[in-house]
Amino acid sequence: MKVEAVVNKSFHDWFLQFKGLNIEIFFKDVTDKDITDVLSAKEKSIEQFLTLLSPIAEKYLEDMAQTANKLTVQNFGKTIHLYTPIYISNYCVNNCIYCGFNLNSKIKRKKLTLEEVAEEAKFIGSTGLRHILVLTGESREETPLPYIKDCIKILKKKFTSISIEIYALKGREYEELIKIGVDGLTIYQEVYDKHIYDQVHLSGPKKDYLFRLEAPERALSKGMRCANIGALLGLNDWRKEVFMLGIHAKYLQDNFTDAEISISIPRIRKNASRFEPVCDVTDINVAQIVVALRIFLPRVGITLSTRESPEFRENLIPLGITRISAGSTTVVGGHTIYEGGGKSPEQFEILDERGVNEIKVMLESKGYQPVLKDWVSL
Template structure:
């Protein structure tokens, strides 16, 4: 596929036409669309655009509740927890909204060394994390070798009984042989965020450097799959372009990946544009909290099988509401501590990243007390080698729910026994007891057998 032309799946005219709709769906149309989602069928962009026009408060509540039902049907009530780990903020691009941008002189710059990566990994393990997402700027030199080294380091870090079991990578477009290097290093999902599919908005915000290549980034997920990568994740930086446009575009992108590679998008990350050190970039298309939640809900309804990822960096606890409208994964933001050594001269420059001080125990406590969701640290699928078409097939058959219930309970008990504060452990064991009562007989039996092993000191137990 040529990478210097617009890919055929991104039909700007079709998106604009769908967004030209002005009327809200009536009762019958809304019910038909929501029933289609409940049947776990992907929506068309015309149907998603109709949901964007819902204005009646009762209809909006129905939309949100249905998104939660779809998520429950596919994944159960679990919320998978991961931690981002920023290993470098050097970058060769000038993206006006980003603290990593090449011309930003207000932040301290650093490449983490292998010993620092190891210590950062230990700090995350001590909080109970098993899943890590590596984040860096689009590095000017030796990007793949550096990432490969970081992956290898993290997979060999142990602290007591804990370890990192899944390393995903947020990376820019690479050559096929470079993706193959990451795959050989046992990388999990390769995350390639377009941020905005709205071409004018993209070009206005990405003024120079590797990330200014709009077309190259659009084609990168295809290149990754063709190079043998098992799973690719897409992502939006909401507010950079019109959210309605970007949501329809990411739907088309996910549909293309499913159609061509039978794998789809393993995840879709839904982050909002936020202020950063050395910023001053005005958000071109700001979203209200209500619009953000509607965007998350429609994404779940439109692409029922994908993992919808939110971040605890969202202000005002908005990520909490997102857990009830279709979110299935949370980046906890509990990575502040590894950066103590970034600033060699304290006070001279702002260390980066900042604003990511939400401890995983705090997130777990919320999920237990308020949301009543099951926090999950499960890594059974990567342990079993499930990726791409095999993973998607299992999700489509709702096999995730039947296996993930017991596996998530076991992984959560492992967290409670080894990492949780006493109050969180008490609340967590109470919730596990309640969840067991709600499981069908075979699933409950499997969960109880796993729990017995974990309570006896076994780790990394799953079916």
């Protein structure tokens, strides 16, 4: 496989070179020796990354895991970063068929007042966490940028690192958020296959595939420190999606050398949309994904959310995970306001409901230092 260098090209234009690649045919030719060769190679090529995603590579999962574990400890030490999400609104104009917040969901809509944001911030801050991820649905009317900025200014008082997982913005809008102290962007393409993307995003601004795909580039080119990208597993053959996700991360790493790039690999969970995953992604598959990504991109962060069960999360950590969420809720105001009372609905089901302290104890017992603060407000 001949790969063109990334020179002055957007990710979309660069990845077009892989359009003719037939992954099924490629996998047919992968031999046992190819896998062992990859594991002993110093630098891993894009072709070798694909080799690690092949069905035959599953046989070598333990060898891959040993390599991945060493690379992770070497690059990140025995530490795991903690953060928690704060949902500030669930109003949404998009019709994404897999999401509990989609516009047709008959759920109670809620947007936090600034006082409520402060209350949530106070509670989350008291757990010791200094990294927060701000989430909203997409509604320029209910949650316009000035509202989001007001929320961030409040959060800034309690947190040293603020990431956003909101609707895709224009470059100058990212610039405005960076100016007031946002340092991280989380945005998932959900599905890299353009055709499937079109089928699962029925209407709304999110239907614009390219505008979403290029959001990380727009933010990083304005000076965003960190970008976390992801694919929602279950919408397409995971091997194809993870291949695209991996080369997207590589593209960002090569083009924005001073940025910290991370990857998420969420599996579709039960929610109000009642959507059933189209493709199966087993626990073994997830393990193969984590180790393949770690071996291909030793310096890239891998984030694991509370969508996975406590036991599975703990077992995945040594394979290459660097960041996990703790004390999570996907409910708007879920940290304080709805506790014990009438809950607003979740975006998706959470399987690991442990609080920050429990997660800290678990990490320490497994020989990992929980890192609650890893940035300063400049």
